[in-house]
Amino acid sequence: TQLLEQSPQFLSIQEGENLTVYCNSSSVFSSLQWYRQEPGEGPVLLVTVVTGGEVKKLKRLTFQFGDARKDSSLHITAAQTGDTGLYLCAGVGNFNKFYFGSGTKLNVKP
Amino acid sequence: ETGVTQSPTHLIKTRGQQVTLRCSSQSGHNTVSWYQQALGQGPQFIFQYYREEENGRGNFPPRFSGLQFPNYSSELNVNALELDDSALYLCASSRDGANYGYTFGSGTRLTVV
Numbered sequence: 001t002q003l004l005e006q007s008p009q010f011l012s013i014q015e016g017e018n019l020t021v022y023c024n025s026s027s028v029f030s031s032l033q034w035y036r037q038e039p040g041e042g043p044v045l046l047v048t049v050v051t052g053g054e055v056k057k058l059k060r061l062t063f064q065f066g067d068a069r070k071d072s073s074l075h076i077t078a079a080q081t082g083d084t085g086l087y088l089c090a091g092v093g094n095f096n097k098f099y100f101g102s103g104t105k106l107n108v109k110p
Numbered sequence: 111e112t113g114v115t116q117s118p119t120h121l122i123k124t125r126g127q128q129v130t131l132r133c134s135s136q137s138g139h140n141t142v143s144w145y146q147q148a149l150g151q152g153p154q155f156i157f158q159y160y161r162e163e164e165n166g167r168g169n170f171p172p173r174f175s176g177l178q179f180p181n182y183s184s185e186l187n188v189n190a191l192e193l194d195d196s197a198l199y200l201c202a203s204s205r206d207g208a209n210y211g212y213t214f215g216s217g218t219r220l221t222v223v
Contacts, residue, residue, distance in 0.1 A: 006152075030209055031208075031209045031210070033211050033212075035214075040216070041216050041217075042114070042200050042202070042214030042215050042216050042217055043153070043200075043212075043214050044214070045211040045212065045213070048209070048210050048211045050209065088152050088153070092207075092208045092209055095166055096158050096160075096165050096166030096207065096208065097155060097166050097167075097168060098143060098155045098158065098166070098168075098208050098212075099155065100145075100152035100153045100154070100155070101152050102151060102152045103151070103152045
């Protein structure tokens with residue numbers, strides 16, 4: 001069983017559309033991170049959120065951490081073909097255990 | 111500054127053999143963690159080392175073991191390889207734990223036949 005559930009698993013959209021990816025858990029995390037991974041590469045850190053209710057913006061990407069620190073969302077505005085990739089959320093749990101979600105595979109079509 | 115480098119990039123082993131994978135952490139980082147990523151899945155946490163001590167472990171059997179050296183580089187050892195151990199093995203480093211995110215290497219692709 002996956003401690004962090006991501007939805008949707010797959011997303012195929014046209015360039016210019018908006019999208020939201022969700023990351024949910026029944027557990028509390030001291031921090032939650034989002035990564036993007038391309039084929040044959042390791043994940044690349046996009047953002048870390050540590051405070052419940054925190055919202056961070058990185059250009060067209062908006063990240064939100066739930067008030068109870070159990071869930072997060074990633075919103076992309078006006079998606080571009082360069083946004084294509086596997087988006088992974090990850091959380092730091094008890095005893096320094098690090099959990100990844102199963103990922104959302106995003107394909108942005110021109 | 112150099113990032114995280116892993117070696118080898120690809121490896122083929124026979125079931126029952128032992129394998130050692132290596133990782134050089136990013137300059138200034140004292141924490142290293144290892145992950146197993148099966149095709150189409152998110153990475154699974156194996157363990158974390160902080161200043162040469164294991165201080166976090168996922169649900170992997172004892173045949174998965176590791177070391178962190180004084181220069182903070184690390185090794186992942188897997189004994190008695192099984193076919194299901196075939197995966198991408200990722201190493202990541204950070205400064206002082208996981209809370210502010212990891213820098214990942216490109217991984218070692220292990221195939222067990």
